Amino acid sequence: MATDLLFLRDAYLREFDAEVVDVDLEGQRVTLDRTAFYPTGGGQPHDTGMLGVLSVVDVRKEGDLVWHTLGEGVLPAVGTTLHGEIDWERRHQLMRTHSALHILCGVIWNEWSTAVTGGNMEPLAARMDFEFDPLPDGFRERVEGLVAAEIVADRPIEVSFLPRGTALTDTDLIRTKVNLIPESVTEIRVVDIVGCDKQADGGTHVRSTREVGGVRVVKTESKGRGNKRLRIEVSDAV
Numbered sequence: 001m002a003t004d005l006l007f008l009r010d011a012y013l014r015e016f017d018a019e020v021v022d023v024d025l026e027g028q029r030v031t032l033d034r035t036a037f038y039p040t041g042g043g044q045p046h047d048t049g050m051l052g053v054l055s056v057v058d059v060r061k062e063g064d065l066v067w068h069t070l071g072e073g074v075l076p077a078v079g080t081t082l083h084g085e086i087d088w089e090r091r092h093q094l095m096r097t098h099s100a101l102h103i104l105c106g107v108i109w110n111e112w113s114t115a116v117t118g119g120n121m122e123p124l125a126a127r128m129d130f131e132f133d134p135l136p137d138g139f140r141e142r143v144e145g146l147v148a149a150e151i152v153a154d155r156p157i158e159v160s161f162l163p164r165g166t167a168l169t170d171t172d173l174i175r176t177k178v179n180l181i182p183e184s185v186t187e188i189r190v191v192d193i194v195g196c197d198k199q200a201d202g203g204t205h206v207r208s209t210r211e212v213g214g215v216r217v218v219k220t221e222s223k224g225r226g227n228k229r230l231r232i233e234v235s236d237a238v
Contacts, residue, residue, distance in 0.1 A: 002064035004034035008189060009159070011095055011204035014088050020080045022065070029058075029069040030076065036086055039066050043120045044098055044203045049087040052076060056084075091204065093123035093234075096212045099157060099193070099205045100147070100234050101126055103212065105176075106197025107146035112136065115175065117227060124234045133226040140217045143230070147215045150196050151238055154210040158192045172198040214238055 001021065006013055018032035030051070039061040040046040046059035055071035076082060098121060105116050108130055119128035136142070164181075167173050167188040178188060178200045191201040193209060206212060214235040221229040 001033065003032060003061075003066040005066070006034055006036040007038050007204055008202065010036075011091075011159075011206075013086075014091075015083065015085050017081055017083050020076050020078050020082060023075050023078055024067065025075060027067070027069065028072075028075065029067045031065045031067050032082070032084075035059075035066050035068070036084060037066065037068060038091070038094075038204055042201065042203050043101075043118075044094060045122060047086050047091050047094075050085045052080075052082040090123055092206075094121065095204045095206045097121045097124055097126050097234050098203045099209065100212045100215045100232060101128055102157075102191060102193055102197045102199060102201070102205070103147050103150050103209060103215070104128055104143070104230070104232065105199070106193060107143065107150060109175065109197070111142070111146060125232070126234075127229055127231045129223060129227055129229050131226055132228040135220060135228050140220060144215070144217055148238075150193070151209045151212055151215065153195075154208050155196055156194050156208050157205050158194060159205070160190050160192065162188045162190055164188055167200065170198070173200055176200060210238060 013036045016036045018034045020030050021033050022031045037047045037059045039059040049056050054073045056068050057071050058069035060067050101119055108114050114130050114132055117129045117131055164186050167178050176199045188200050189202055191205055192198045214237040216233050217230055218233050219231040223229050
């Protein structure tokens with residue numbers, strides 16, 4: 001069986017009940033029939049929180065199953081129903097940060113037609129690499145201004161699920177290399193910052209750009225020919 005990934009359809013789900021379907025005593029971890037805990041992947045770190053009386057310290061997806069590594073204590077038996085609770089402050093910070101990176105991708109593509117080559121994030125801090133050589137004059141200030149405008153515009157951030165064939169004909173998704181998703185994936189999850197950016201994405205996001213808060217480019221770095229890195233910080237102030 002596969003773990004039902006509740007966060008794919010509702011990133012704001014903070015609590016849930018689920019049944020233990022397997023236990024790994026050596027790894028101090030369990031897998032469930034359903035989960036709202038996001039597993040590390042796509043540049044986004046895992047969620048933390050509680051499952052029953054034990055803390056969730058790591059979450060990883062292996063094949064179709066999501067494994068939750070738990071803190072010290074006796075693991076629940078297979079068939080046990082557990083109540084899960086997400087560490088909401090951490091999750092929401094990651095949602096804001098992830099959405100900030102998508103805004104960044106959108107404004108840089110729309111202004112310079114330059115694609116992203118990689119990225120990673122922590123709560124309220126992230127890095128993203130782009131195909132620049134060199135960076136344009138006044139780049140940092142221009143990017144900050146463009147991102148701020150998208151945040152103030154309060155654009156809706158919508159999640160949808162498209163048949164693979166439909167997704168492969170969308171020019172915005174082709175630009176973000178949706179064709180690299182394995183052919184076994186027949187339904188593509190799309191995160192659309194309406195009027196700014198559209199990507200195939202499995203992460204968690206806020207509902208609108210204004211919810212992100214403020215975004216500041218704190219550093220730019222060269223990572224070799226044709227590859228420049230931006231480091232950003234997200235704050236509460238818009």
